[in-house]
Amino acid sequence: MARERVKPEVMSPVGGWPQLRAAVEAGADAVFFGLDAFHARAKVGFSTEELPDIMRALHERGVMGFVTFNVLIFDRELRDAERQIIRMAEAGVDALIVQDAGVAKLAHEICPDLHIHGSTQMSITSAEGAELARRFGANRVVLGRELSLRDIERIANTTDMELETFVHGALCVSYSGQCFSSEAWGGRSANRGQCAQACRLPYDLLVDGVHRDLGDARYLLSPGDLYALHQVPDLVRIGVNCLKIEGRYKDAEFVGLTTQAYRKAVDEAWADQPLSVTPSEERDLEQAYSRGLGPHFMSGTNHQTVVRGRAPRHRGVRVGTVTEVTRQGVKVDLAGIPVKPGDGLVFDAADWRSPGEKEEGGFLYEVFTPGGKVEEAASGTVELRFGRGAVNGSRIRPGDWVWRTHDPTLAARVKPLVDAADPIYTRPIQMHFTGAVGENPTLSVQDEHWNTVIITGAVPVQSARNRAMDEASLRDQLGKLGGTPYHLEDFTADLTGAGFLPLGELNALRREAVRQLTEARGQAPERRIHPKLDEALRAQATPAPAATTDAPRLHLLVRTPEQLDAAIEARPASITLDYLELYGLKPSVERVREAGIPVRVASPRILKPTEQNLKKFLLGLNASILVRSGGLLEDLQKAGNRPELTGDFSLNTANVLTARELLHLGLNRVTPTHDLNAAQVEELAGLVGADRLEVIAYQHLPVFHTEHCVFCRFLSDGTDYTTCGHPCESHRVQLRDEKGRAHPVMADVGCRNTVFEGRAQTATRHLDAWLTAGLRDLRLEFVHESADDVRAVVAAFRAFLNTDIGMPELDARLAAVNDAQGVTEGSLFVPADFDTLPQLTIA
Secondary structure (H helix, E strand, O other), rough: OOOOOOOOOEEOOOOHHHHHHHHHOOOOOOEOOOOOOOOOOOOOOOHHHHHHHHHHHHHHOOEEEEEOOOOOHHHHHHHHHHHHHHHHHHHHHOOEOOOHHHHHHHHHHHOOOOOEEEEEHOOOOOOHHHHHHHHHHOOOOEOOOOOHHHHHHHHHHHOOEEEEEEEEOOOOOOOOOOOOOHHHHHHOOOOOOOOHHHHHOEEEEEOOOEEEOOOOOOOOOOEEEEEOHHHHHHHHOOOOOOEEEEEOOOHHHHHHHHHHHHHHHHHHHOOOOOOOOOHHHHHHHHHHOOOEEEOOHHHHOOOHHHHOOOOOOOOOOEEEEEEEEOOOHHHHEEEEEOOOOOEEHHHHHHHHOOOOOEEEEEEOOOOOOOOEEEOEEEEEEEEEEOOOOOOHHHHHHOOOEEEEEEEEHHHHHHHHOOOOOOOOOOOEEEEEEEEOOOOEEEEEEEEEEEEEEEEEEOOEEOOOOOOOHHHHHHHHHHHHOOOOOEEEEEEEEEEOOEEEEEEHHHHHHHHHHHHHHHHHHOOOOOOOOOHHHHHHHHHHOEEEEEEOOOOOEEEEEEEEEHHHHHHHHHHHOOEEEEEEOOOHHHHHHHHHHHHHOOOEEEEEOOOOOOHHHHHHHHOOOOOOEEEEEHHHHHHOOOOOOOOOEOOHHHEEEEHHHHHHHHHHEEEEEOOOOOOOOOOHHHHHHHHOOOOEEEEEEEEOOOOEEEOOHHHHHOOOOOOOOOOOHHHHHOOOOEEEEEOOOOOEEEOOOOOEEEEOOOEEEEOHHHHHHHOOOOOOEEEEEOOOHHHHHHHHHHHHHHHHHHOOHHHHHHHHHHHOOOOOEEEHHHHHHHOOOOHHHHOOOOE
């Protein structure tokens, strides 16, 4: 389809009032921020009480305010969520950025006039994924950061949904919405705004059980930062609606500097002018905050560059390399970047110092060249001297890299944006003056959003004794808009007779027009707002009673042919095949079918535009499908003869509203998200019907799901699957953390890696409660387990379900299978304060 060319919005992150002011003065079209709760940056944001003032201040300046509501909402929180949605709609919020599908639809029903933007946590990587979000009320989607320009263009060409894409800031190694590392290792959910940044920690690489020396690349899951300024012309050409800067934890200087850069780039691209960014301006962006800037996935896949792995934190600008440590300082070969007293420097010894050690660094005191002390130097060998005791030279060696992490002059350059007394960035207005001798004049003012005010002067136009008013002189006088948030774009006048008005009267007209226009812009819009939660909850029939005489059913998920052999012997209720190579599945599907066991095939969690044709292949297997991709679920709506579909955890079912919406799309059962604890799973069963859930009782939690391929990066010199030699097919890889636990890594058909928790997560402590709640479909998932391990785990669960053994014995047997790594309750743990909120009831 032909996509309408639009000038994309520049959207900036706002973590507080200083950042908000910096974004506005740098020219942001929109800002995004969080409130007290329900957003993915729990440590920053505003209070709900501040919201009306925030929206008025933004709208007066012609800037839109988008509120992040981008977390999964639990059943017990739905009533609070509804109240918060109503408050935001009443305050004039322009859009909600929402992750939870059921809550997105609820928000749209509460206030149809409030725009809904599908968050990047929805893992939208295809036009089909965008269309699924449209079903839930979204009018815009934030695309996954792993998409290339070609992918974005393919999506833009096949949907009229508004598209938003990140252009600058931190990259998560895992697909947003698909990371459970914080949940697994700290009981803190990234899908709930509590990311513990486990991706920024060092790991050892084990290849076939042997430690692989990675040199200085020990932060092998810590990607660089996105920098797509040079891709802005292509994004404008493609028709992307909004360019988003990441960084709600960043300071006002970062916000102002990055907003200014992308504002300029968008304006130039829209005017078909070349990008005019200078090397100095690019260095400033790197200096403000950088883990290593690059376009990364947007320019296409290169696994050698996405993760450098040398350090996980802000580096700034690399200024040189250490050549010698002297009695008074450090000699450094400079790389063309100027250094001067007052700069903050750090010595990067990643190739010999352990990751946990503190780095040496401090503020530069003096710079010496062979010719003597200088105020600044950019090339050659110089001696850097620091304050007494500031730097320990014994912890610095020749070859260490030197980074400038702080440049005091940068703050001075950005200060006007942060501390502006008068508006810096102004919006265009049009004026029309009408004046006839003997009549009171009128001044009509209109802004870019068609807000219009008409002001009538206090005194009539007088006959001119000397020079009469004309259009040019009126333009000059009425266009004096300094100190206001406007500039005059167009002026017209209708004059009758040779008239005259004192300058004071013209100034009064202009001031009153500006005041009334600004007031009109700041008014909250009138909207249709009605509570809808109870109506939504009553929309479905009451679930069947929990009591059931059905025997529990075990469903096995296997990832290797050896595991499949053991699974077939066990004759479970079903076997799910989750193989690396999808196109080798058909013989295994036939084996399971010939054994008389229902068979399912697990789909990939992510499907990009060129991968959606996997739907045909999956349907051609004549097997049931474990649906992990929202885009695939949408695509399957068009399939005439659909097999039985089960929605997996990756669809992020966290509450009854989302569960029902997904079930309406043809799923037979859904698996709750790993963000739910065991008690929440039990409560969800009571709300949606226990027979509509399939729960996982044994698994290795999939902590990271990433486009970045560890196999390609560290076991080959290739850039992607075409040149890597496919080491994932011949090697077993694990990542060993600082506690000594080894976490398996597996690749899927799209070469995406999943890092699994090394310990097995078991539901042993909660099985009795689940069974009492009527849950009967229990899944056991295997990663690197042997065939004997599969047999032992299945036998243990069967013995428990047959009441041959109790929970302690089941626990002991599972621990014995996993004696090397251990077992954990993991994400199923129920905290002591769980009952703080009352249970959700359907009135």
